[in-house]
Amino acid sequence: MASLGALTRLIGAGWTLVRNDAFLPREMDGFYSPAVRGLANTLRLFASRKDGRPGERLARSLQGLGPVAIKLGQFLSTRADIFGRTFAEDMGHLKDRLPPFPLKDARAAIAQELGRPVEDVFPTLGEAVAAASLAQAHEASLFDGRRVAVKVLRPGIERQVAADSAVLALAARLMERWAPPLRRLEPVRFAATVIRATELELDLRLEAAGADELAEVMAKDGYMATPKVVWPGVGKRVLTMEWAQGLPLSEDAALEQPGLDRKALADNLTRAFLAQALDHGVFHADLHEGNLFVAAPAKLFAVDFGIIGRLGPAERRYLAEILWGFLNRDYQRVAQVHFDAGYVPARHSVEAFAQALRAVGEPVFGRQADAVAMSRVLTQLFEITALYDMHLRPELVLLQKTMVTVEGVARRIDPAHDIWAAAAPVVRRWIARELSPISRVKQLAGDAETALRNLARMTQPQPAVAVEPERPGRLLWFALGALASGAAFLAGMLLR
Structure with a gap:
């Protein structure tokens, strides 16, 4: 029955798109094959609401299809460089300008979650100031005078x-x-x-913890900051944070503030994301305009930590080396990293893949960002990944999605934003720290220590578990080999 219900809703979603002429919009007729154009003309007979631009019609459709569809629209709205500025602006109201639910429902949820009357926690609590797909935010105050934002999940x-x-x-x-x-x-x-x-995202206690963790991470670089969590005002369906400084980036007035340095602001956004991902392995994974506040000259504040991305040490290394290779136009190295990481099947040629990467990278370097058609670049990348049987890596979905979003937002802030130049200091710092000779010695020493610990465990008596006689010897040789390699490497460095 669950599958039948899902199928019914899926058909309903398709019908909603058809009724709004958002499934195969008429403005795209010139790009359709004859067969697809015929299908589009047939479906258009059932369109009851053809008014508005393509972005308006799609936004209207997605808004009625629920929170998951709305999140797709939020992503599309960040890529004006791909879909066009008008389309992106039409989709923009999906970020934080959806219809709010009544204040009385919000008050009831707050009282139930915190176990106290609202007046005992917030002397004042106003109407919703922003409403998104999953929750809405209210301006409130605390008894100590602090201005706060109270986030409440939508009923049901x-x-x-x-x-x-x-x-x-x-x-x-x-x-x-x-x-x-x-x-x-x-x-x-x-x-x-x-x-x-x-x-x-449906447990705001987890979001509070993520905000608190990332606040510590952000403070180490200063590219971005976040308001403090007010823990007495946190529950599963309620989250309270101090009021963010500046204006929300989703408002046009945000980029018109006196003294705003748009280039520095865009650079800070790119560097904040990369520093979080590379240096700490944890990053804000929902950095659209509705979740960013800006203040002069180049201050950036993030809110809404419902989606947190994480990268393991191996993924961080691959990401850094790929970025470093592109920064230095070392396509051979970039290609090799893709093979080492398993992103490209081993049956293909590293050299041929490097050649394909060069075809994508070279036309971009040396040109201003606003002169690069990102839609064409992405199309070419998609064709190349298909040619080399590259599969999507689900563990990297949030990283890839956030990278695309960050670039789109940064280009809206500064149309000439150069993502490579902005990334260079963060990537260079990571490479210098993690791939230096001293770092390599530490890594070898760590490997040796791990091997010795495994050896110690294997040589201890293990009741009811048979141990192969050769295994301790193999582990010992591995441990001694690792120690010898580390010592030789260190000696070589000292003798230079």
């Missing part, structure tokens, strides 16, 4: 997300079965990643 949002997730999972299964060219995008695993991330 858990059921709606569960229903939307079932539809997304079904759509992914259908894509994987009936659309072979799309299988390398791993639609089922991708959907599972998105669903899991959305489910975690």
Whole structure:
């Protein structure tokens, strides 16, 4: 029955797009094949609301399809360089300008979550100042005079997300079965990643913890900051934080503030994201304009930590080396890292893949960002990844999605933003620290210590578990070899 319900909702979603002429919009007729154009003309007979631009019609459709669809619209709205400024602006109201739910419902939720009357916590609590797909924010005050923002989940949002997730999972299964060219995008695993991330957003206690963790991370570089969490005002469906400085980037007035340095602001955004991901392995994974506040000259404040991305040491190293290779136009190294990481199957040629990367990278270098058609670059990259059988990596979905979003937002701040120049200081610092001779010695020493610990465990008596006689000897040789290699490397460095 659950699958039948999901199928019904999926058909309903398609019908909503058809009725708004948002499925195969008429403005794109020139790009369709004859067969697709015929299908589009047929479906258009059932369109009852054809008014508005393509972005307006799509936004209207997505708004009625639930929180998961709205999040897709939020992502599209950040890429004016791909879809056009007008389209992005039409989709922009999906970020934080959705219809709010009544204040009385918010007050009831707050009282229930915190176990006290609202007046005992907040002397004042106003109407919603921003409303998004999962929650809305209210301006309030504390008894000590601090101005705060109180985030409250929408009533019944858990059921709606569960229903939307079932539809997304079904759509992914259908894509994987009936659309072979799309299988390398791993639609089922991708959907599972998105669903899991959305489910975690429904517990605001986790968001409070993520905000607190990232506040510590951000303070180490200063590229970005976040308001403090007010822990007495935190519950599963309620989150209280100090009021963010500046103006929300989703408002046009934000970029018109006197004394604002747009270039520095865009650089700070790119560097903040990369520093979080590379240096600390944890990053804000929902950096659209509705979640960013700006103040002169180049201060950047992030809110809404419902989606947190994490990278392990191996992924951080691969990311840094790929970025470093592109910065130095070392396509051979970039290609080799892709093979080492397993992103490209070993049956392909490293040299041929490097050649393909050069075809993408060289036309971009030396040109201002506003002169680069990102839609063409992405199309070329997609074609190359298909040619080399590269599959989507679900563990990197949040990273890739956030990188695309950050670049889009940075270009809106500064149309001439050079993401490579902005990234260089952070990547260079990581390379110098993590790939230096001293770092390599430490890594070898750590490997040796781990091997010795494993040896110690293996040589201890293990009741009821048979141990192969040769294994301790193998581990010992591995440990001694690692120690010898580390010592030789260190000696070589000291003798230079």
